[in-house]
Amino acid sequence: MHVYRSHTCAELTKADVGKSIRLSGWVHRVRDHGGILFIDLRDHYGITQVLADPDSPVFSEVEKVRSEWVIRIDGEVKARDAELVNPNIPTGEVEVFIRDMEVLGAAEELPLMVFGDQEYPEETRLKYRFLDLRREKLHANIVMRSRVISSLRQRMTDQGFMEYQTPILTASSPEGARDFLVPSRLHPGKFYALPQAPQQFKQLLMVAGFDRYFQIAPCFRDEDPRADRSPGEFYQLDMEMSFATQEDVFQVIEPVMRGIFEEFGKGRPVTPDFPRIPYREAMLKYGSDKPDLRNPLEMQIVSEHFAGSGFKIFASLLEQDGTEIRAIPAPGGGSRKFCDRMNAFAQKEGLPGMGYIFWRAEGDSMEAAGPLAKNIGPERTEAIRQQLGLGVGDAAFFLGGKPASFEAVAGKARNQVWAETQPNEDWKNEFKFCWIVDFPMYERDEETGALDFSHNPFSMPQGGLEALEGTDPLEILGYQYDIVCNGVELSSGAVRNHKPEIMYKAFEVVGHDKAFVDENFGGMISAFKYGAPPHAGIAPGVDRMVMLLADADNLRDVILFPMNQRAEDLMMQAPAPATNAQLRELGLRLIPQE
Numbered sequence: 001m002h003v004y005r006s007h008t009c010a011e012l013t014k015a016d017v018g019k020s021i022r023l024s025g026w027v028h029r030v031r032d033h034g035g036i037l038f039i040d041l042r043d044h045y046g047i048t049q050v051l052a053d054p055d056s057p058v059f060s061e062v063e064k065v066r067s068e069w070v071i072r073i074d075g076e077v078k079a080r081d082a083e084l085v086n087p088n089i090p091t092g093e094v095e096v097f098i099r100d101m102e103v104l105g106a107a108e109e110l111p112l113m114v115f116g117d118q119e120y121p122e123e124t125r126l127k128y129r130f131l132d133l134r135r136e137k138l139h140a141n142i143v144m145r146s147r148v149i150s151s152l153r154q155r156m157t158d159q160g161f162m163e164y165q166t167p168i169l170t171a172s173s174p175e176g177a178r179d180f181l182v183p184s185r186l187h188p189g190k191f192y193a194l195p196q197a198p199q200q201f202k203q204l205l206m207v208a209g210f211d212r213y214f215q216i217a218p219c220f221r222d223e224d225p226r227a228d229r230s231p232g233e234f235y236q237l238d239m240e241m242s243f244a245t246q247e248d249v250f251q252v253i254e255p256v257m258r259g260i261f262e263e264f265g266k267g268r269p270v271t272p273d274f275p276r277i278p279y280r281e282a283m284l285k286y287g288s289d290k291p292d293l294r295n296p297l298e299m300q301i302v303s304e305h306f307a308g309s310g311f312k313i314f315a316s317l318l319e320q321d322g323t324e325i326r327a328i329p330a331p332g333g334g335s336r337k338f339c340d341r342m343n344a345f346a347q348k349e350g351l352p353g354m355g356y357i358f359w360r361a362e363g364d365s366m367e368a369a370g371p372l373a374k375n376i377g378p379e380r381t382e383a384i385r386q387q388l389g390l391g392v393g394d395a396a397f398f399l400g401g402k403p404a405s406f407e408a409v410a411g412k413a414r415n416q417v418w419a420e421t422q423p424n425e426d427w428k429n430e431f432k433f434c435w436i437v438d439f440p441m442y443e444r445d446e447e448t449g450a451l452d453f454s455h456n457p458f459s460m461p462q463g464g465l466e467a468l469e470g471t472d473p474l475e476i477l478g479y480q481y482d483i484v485c486n487g488v489e490l491s492s493g494a495v496r497n498h499k500p501e502i503m504y505k506a507f508e509v510v511g512h513d514k515a516f517v518d519e520n521f522g523g524m525i526s527a528f529k530y531g532a533p534p535h536a537g538i539a540p541g542v543d544r545m546v547m548l549l550a551d552a553d554n555l556r557d558v559i560l561f562p563m564n565q566r567a568e569d570l571m572m573q574a575p576a577p578a579t580n581a582q583l584r585e586l587g588l589r590l591i592p593q594e
Contacts, residue, residue: 004072004104010046014093016077021096023048024072024104026134027065029115037062038095041073044139048091050075052098061101068114068134070105073098122556127570129561141550141558148264148546149216152237155256161212161239166201168194168218173520178222180232188587194220197539199458200524202240203496206535207527214239216542222567230543230555231567236491240537246479246495249536250274250435253483257540261431261485264549271433274483278438283403284326287411289439292487293432295418299410302327302398305384311375314355317400325400328414329388332421333395334358339370342397345416349409351399357381358395366392404446415487431548433485438462441478442509451510455480459494461506468505483540485548493538500528 004024012021025043032038036053039062050073052062065071075096086092111127112120114134125132132138153163172179172193179193195201197219205213217238223231237256241248254274261270275293282289285298303325306314317323333339339356346354355372368381388396397413399406441461443454451473459478461467467476479495497503503525507517517525546558556562563569583589 008045009041009043009048010090012048012077012091012094012096014079017079017094019077020074020099021077022072022074023050023096025070026114027067027069027071030065030067039065041071046091047089048094048096049080049086050096050098052101056098058098058101061103062098065101065103066107068107068110068131069103070107072102072104074100122564123570126556126562126564129571133560138557141546141552142560144264144550145542145546145558148260148549149542151260151263152216152256152542155259156214156237156239159212159252159256161214161241162210163215164205164210164213165215166195166198166205166217170195170201171523173200180220180222183586183588185586196221197236198238200521202238202537203458203498203524203535204527206240206242206496206498207530207532209242211242212239213241217539230559231563231565234555235542236539237542238537238539240535242533242535244495244534244536246437246481246536249481249493249495249538250276253538253540254433257433257483257485257490257545260545261549265431269430271431274433274435276435276437279436279440280438282436283407287407287409287414288487289436289482290484290487290489291411291434292415293434294427294430294486295415297329297331297414297418299326299328299414300388301325302384302387305380305387306376306398306400309376309380311355311372314398314400322402323400324403325398326403326406326410327384327388328354328397328399328410328417329390330395330397330417330421331390332393333417334360334393335395336369338420339395339397341420342413342417346397346399346409346413349412351406351409354413355398355400356395357384357398359385359390359392361392372398431485433483436482436484437480438477439480439482440474441476441480441506442473444474453510456492456494457506458496458503460497460502465499465502465505468502468509473509479536481538483538488544488548490544491538491540493536495534495536498528498532498534500525503528 001022004022006022009023009025023041025041028040028042028047030037030039036051037059038049038051040047041050052059056062073096075098077094077096080093080095110131112118112124112131114131133142156163169182169192172181172191173196177196179196182192182194184190184192198215198217202213215238217236218233219236220233223229239252241252258270277291279289282291284301285291287299301324303318306325307318309315314325318325333342335358339358343353343356357368357370357373359366359368361367368378368385373381384396385391390396397417399410439455441454441459442451444451455478459480462477462479463471480492481494482492483490497506504514504517543555543558547555550558552558561569561571568574
């Protein structure tokens with residue numbers, strides 16, 4: 001027999017009754033039932049109930065064990081009485097009578113309990129992450145993550161992609177976030193950077209003729225953490241393909257995403273065909289470029305009903321250039337109490353409030369109520385009701401001004417309206433994907449008036465060089481796209497700008513000359529001069545995928561060893577000071593910060 005185990009703690013069934021076996025694992029829970037000691041013995045695979053009574057030769061030793069001790073037991077498999085069968089675990093029909101036991105690793109008093117669902121402060125959970133990872137839900141999340149990655153690899157390989165590893169130590173590159181810098185010992189005063197993404201390398205692979213690349217790629221960005229963004233590092237399914245259009249990328253990624261979410265989504269429906277929604281349409285209808293399509297509400301422009309109306313605030317706004325009034329329909333929201341609550345919600349988000357109209361029964365007819373209804377009159381309110389398709393018991397909320405000033409709040413309000421007017425949460429039990437396409441290539445800074453790239457500077461502009469030379473930059477669209485699921489952006493991607501003359505011109509539009517491009521992207525621009533194929537790619541975030549599949553609220557619940565909100569590893573105590581010897585070797589000296 002093996003020195004530690006003949007079976008795992010999930011293997012034993014009724015067919016093993018009468019066998020002498022050996023198990024090793026952690027003491028999950030100890031129960032004393034009138035002198036008989038029951039232990040739930042746990043390993044990576046599951047739980048087996050083992051027991052000892054005073055007739056056991058090691059009963060006195062079993063009495064000493066405590067939670068999370070690691071033990072080995074030898075014993076005999078017995079069938080449980082019918083009324084004591086546990087149908088919730090694979091080993092629920094049997095138990096093991098302990099004949100011998102060895103303590104493999106005793107445990108001190110625990111800073112957090114593994115058994116049960118007690119809540120602990122984040123600092124405690126991260127400092128003792130090795131204990132936190134023993135807990136059932138978190139352990140299962142990490143196991144699922146491994147299986148998701150394995151399935152992603154298989155699905156990409158099945159489509160003819162090959163996995164290549166790109167460098168971790170590389171040159172600094174402006175990708176929209178801060179780099180992590182690594183000082184060079186051999187080249188004092190110079191630094192490597194950890195890659196924010198393998199962007200340039202994967203494009204160089206296309207130039208090198210590798211055609212279909214993918215990688216479960218580590219990426220490093222020195223940025224502030226959020227619930228859907230881990231500080232320091234994250235992983236993505238990075239892919240690139242040659243001689244490919246935007247549609248080719250969609251045809252590769254859609255079945256991969258659909259397959260993953262069908263395989264690991266516990267039977268929840270997945271969008272059969274991902275809709276393609278232009279960026280400007282998404283901002284108009286949903287107030288967001290990452291809309292949650294489980295919510296069917298769509299905002300509409302209703303400016304015509306307020307122009308020249310008795311509601312002077314909106315009427316005056318509409319006399320200014322670039323302004324409009326949008327309505328959020330609220331089926332089932334037709335009460336003053338609900339409308340006041342939504343108005344308060346908008347105020348908490350930084351707006352003066354939201355106007356509203358609600359419709360209620362009045363005898364055999366219907367009445368529009370609320371301050372706006374009184375100000376604009378029955379004809380206009382009826383026109384609004386018909387445009388939005390509303391009726392008795394419904395409401396509508398209104399925001400006005402330049403869209404950029406209210407779109408974000410409008411998007412949040414749309415989600416709030418839907419969440420509060422639903423009698424149950426069944427609508428949450430599905431995965432709704434979409435593509436957001438046709439992003440503007442450029443945007444103008446509201447304060448400085450300067451043009452900048454709105455998305456990815458390496459993207460091919462729609463219309464190519466001709467568009468860059470003859471079109472208003474704010475009207476130029478890029479071959480850029482995002483994939484979104486349930487309001488979470490999983491990835492951005494693009495058809496790449498592979499022609500030097502178009503890249504130089506694209507940067508010239510935002511005020512950067514040829515020398516700037518050569519200095520910052522010299523390796524890639526040089527490669528493009530030696531025959532570059534058209535190519536396109538995307539990089540869905542693995543962490544975010546698993547977060548959705550696991551119904552987790554935070555990325556830290558699907559990552560093995562995450563940092564805290566201050567980008568600190570409390571378990572390994574990083575970052576840590578360097579010694580003077582290390583600094584001297586690198587030619588560095590620290591300047592104390594005030």
